[in-house]
Amino acid sequence: MKPQLQIRMNENLFLRDPVSSELGKKIVGNSILLIDKNGFENFTFKKLAEEIGTTEAGVYRYFENKHKLLVYLTAWYWGWLEFQITFKTNNIKNPVTKLKQVIKMLGSEVEDDIQTDYIDESILYKIIITEGSKAYLTKQVEEDNKKHFFKPYKDLCSIVGDIILECNPKYRYPKSLASTIIEMAHFQNFFMINLPSLTDFGNSKEPNNIILFLTDLVFANLKK
Amino acid sequence: MKPQLQIRMNENLFLRDPVSSELGKKIVGNSILLIDKNGFENFTFKKLAEEIGTTEAGVYRYFENKHKLLVYLTAWYWGWLEFQITFKTNNIKNPVTKLKQVIKMLGSEVEDDIQTDYIDESILYKIIITEGSKAYLTKQVEEDNKKHFFKPYKDLCSIVGDIILECNPKYRYPKSLASTIIEMAHFQNFFMINLPSLTDFGNSKEPNNIILFLTDLVFANLKK
DNA sequence: TTAAAATAATAGTAAAGCTATCATAAATAA
DNA sequence: TTATTTATGATAGCTTTACTATTATTTTAA
Numbered sequence: 420m421k422p423q424l425q426i427r428m429n430e431n432l433f434l435r436d437p438v439s440s441e442l443g444k445k446i447v448g449n450s451i452l453l454i455d456k457n458g459f460e461n462f463t464f465k466k467l468a469e470e471i472g473t474t475e476a477g478v479y480r481y482f483e484n485k486h487k488l489l490v491y492l493t494a495w496y497w498g499w500l501e502f503q504i505t506f507k508t509n510n511i512k513n514p515v516t517k518l519k520q521v522i523k524m525l526g527s528e529v530e531d532d533i534q535t536d537y538i539d540e541s542i543l544y545k546i547i548i549t550e551g552s553k554a555y556l557t558k559q560v561e562e563d564n565k566k567h568f569f570k571p572y573k574d575l576c577s578i579v580g581d582i583i584l585e586c587n588p589k590y591r592y593p594k595s596l597a598s599t600i601i602e603m604a605h606f607q608n609f610f611m612i613n614l615p616s617l618t619d620f621g622n623s624k625e626p627n628n629i630i631l632f633l634t635d636l637v638f639a640n641l642k643k
Numbered sequence: 644m645k646p647q648l649q650i651r652m653n654e655n656l657f658l659r660d661p662v663s664s665e666l667g668k669k670i671v672g673n674s675i676l677l678i679d680k681n682g683f684e685n686f687t688f689k690k691l692a693e694e695i696g697t698t699e700a701g702v703y704r705y706f707e708n709k710h711k712l713l714v715y716l717t718a719w720y721w722g723w724l725e726f727q728i729t730f731k732t733n734n735i736k737n738p739v740t741k742l743k744q745v746i747k748m749l750g751s752e753v754e755d756d757i758q759t760d761y762i763d764e765s766i767l768y769k770i771i772i773t774e775g776s777k778a779y780l781t782k783q784v785e786e787d788n789k790k791h792f793f794k795p796y797k798d799l800c801s802i803v804g805d806i807i808l809e810c811n812p813k814y815r816y817p818k819s820l821a822s823t824i825i826e827m828a829h830f831q832n833f834f835m836i837n838l839p840s841l842t843d844f845g846n847s848k849e850p851n852n853i854i855l856f857l858t859d860l861v862f863a864n865l866k867k
Numbered sequence: 868t869t870a871a872a873a874t875a876a877t878a879g880t881a882a883a884g885c886t887a888t889c890a891t892a893a894a895t896a897a
Numbered sequence: 898t899t900a901t902t903t904a905t906g907a908t909a910g911c912t913t914t915a916c917t918a919t920t921a922t923t924t925t926a927a
Contacts, residue, residue, distance in 0.1 A: 435904090440904080440905095442904085442905075457782065458781055458782035460781065460782075461782065463882085463883060463884080464883090464884080464885090465882085465883075465884085473905080473906075474905090474906065474907070474908085475884085475885085476885090476886080476887085476905095476906085476907090476908095477904095477905065477906075479884090479885070479886080480904080480905085484884075484885080485884090549780055549781075550780070552776060552780065553777065553780065555837070555838065556773055556774070556776065556777065556833070557682055557684065557773075558681065558682035558684075558685065559682075560837045560838070561837060564837065564838060569838060572841075573838070573840050573841060576840075576841050577840070591843065591856075591859070592843045592856045592859065592860075593843065594840070594841060594842055594843045595831055595834075595841075595842045595843050595844070595853075595856050596860070597841075598830070598831070598834060598841040598842065599823070599827050599830075599831075599860070602826070602827070602830055603823050603826070603827075606822070606823075606826055607819055607822070607823075609780070610819075610822060613779070613784045613785060613788065614779065614784070614788060614793060614797070616797050616800075616801070616818070617796075617797060617800050617818060617819075617821075617822040618818055618819045618822065619815065619816045619817065619818045619819050620819070629819075632815075632816045632819050635815070635816065635864070636816075636820070636823070636860070636864060639863045639864040639866070640859070640860060640863040640864070642863070659873090664873080664874095666873085666874075687913085687914060687915080688914090688915075688916090689913085689914075689915085697874080697875075698874085698875065698876070698877085699915085699916080700874090700875085700876090700877090700916090700917080700918090701873095701874065701875075703915090703916070703917085704873080704874085708915075708916080709915090
């Protein structure tokens with residue numbers, strides 16, 4: 420067990436902090452595996468409880484419902500990714516190099532981070548691609564937003580937007596371009612695997628193509 | 644009642660063709676209103692049945708489940724939009740003008756089409772923005788795709804991709820750029836209204852800004 | 868006009884999505 | 898150390914969702 424990394428989470432996302440107990444960590448860790456396996460629609464607290472040897476009520480003591488759990492997972496992911504990106508780019512002076520590195524990290528498959536014992540980031544990344552947007556594409560988005568549930572996502576977009584502006588201070592749509600590349604890193608990945616005719620990557624299933632596409636897209640816009 | 648337009652639908656999407664009866668049309672028409680009102684997650688066949696004065700079983704005779712109904716609605720929308728786009732651009736020779744017109748149509752609010760009596764396109768457009776991607780972001784995407792449920796969406800992407808290629812035959816990512824602008828026309832709209840800090844449009848809620856952003860984005864890439 | 872098809876009315880079942888209670892075990896504070 | 902709080906496990910139960918089945922009645926088509 421390596422020294423562990425903790426992502427600071429919004430306390431309104433859970434009833435009891437899952438990080439504070441073994442059961443809580445099992446809930447988070449195994450929910451990722453189960454959602455990946457069954458899809459979010461077919462995921463239930465009952466199935467999760469059976470999987471980890473507790474009861475439905477046991478899971479409900481940690482999370483109010485499965486929507487909150489999904490928002491928790493996505494928020495955790497964006498928080499973790501921001502940390503990774505900040506860590507790997509903070510010594511890069513040139514904003515163009517930095518932005519290229521960010522796009523690369525957004526478009527690459529994620530590997531498990533040994534600094535977080537109970538979460539498998541490579542699986543979490545997969546569920547973010549397929550289920551991530553369901554965290555905000557709901558009727559409760561306004562309410563959830565008021566409780567700052569999407570702050571980690573917004574923070575990451577903001578960071579990317581700022582790097583875009585550094586590359587070209589006159590560019591008029593840094594935030595929209597940032598949210599576009601973040602969303603598209605995932606959607607083009609989903610399309611490549613499941614609906615390949617919506618992309619130019621055929622059946623290559625090679626994430627590098629997406630990185631090339633996005634890099635091209637971004638820097639065509641940032642040329643002065 | 645104006646002369647009516649019919650969109651040709653994949654027969655595997657329904658059990659009984661909703662267009663063939665008054666009840667069927669009511670099911671489709673009112674499902675749009677109810678999904679818009681409650682969100683797809685809180686939408687049930689029972690509520691729909693109550694709304695239109697039939698029984699749950701009555702709705703099930705037309706659609707296998709609510710997922711199929713959502714796929715039906717999205718497929719209908721893309722089919723309808725392809726018709727609109729083809730109709731309004733088929734006399735435009737210049738591919739650049741044509742692409743600009745397409746982006747404009749993708750990014751503009753939709754108005755009700757009097758050629759379709761029982762469907763309110765302006766509401767359907769709203770649910771496409773919030774619920775549209777849930778039609779394919781599922782575990783069954785492969786299965787659904789094999790049954791060609793997403794053909795209308797793919798067809799539209801393909802048409803847009805072809806216009807992109809006409810503008811610049813050397814551009815390497817016409818399909819990915821096409822799916823990007825189609826998705827982003829909707830996502831930026833959703834963000835603008837619900838998570839405005841992810842865009843550069845503030846609280847203007849002015850769709851025209853999205854059109855400007857997307858036009859900018861596309862033509863920066865297509866310059867030769 | 869008669870048969871076929873569509874609908875309404877009703878019932879019923881399994882699973883999902885919760886909430887509540889109580890006993891016990893484990894952690895902690897006095 | 899004991900007392901007490903806190904977390905968990907076991908069990909029960911309730912409402913809603915997501916269906917399927919049956920029969921009677923109405924509508925439509927041959």
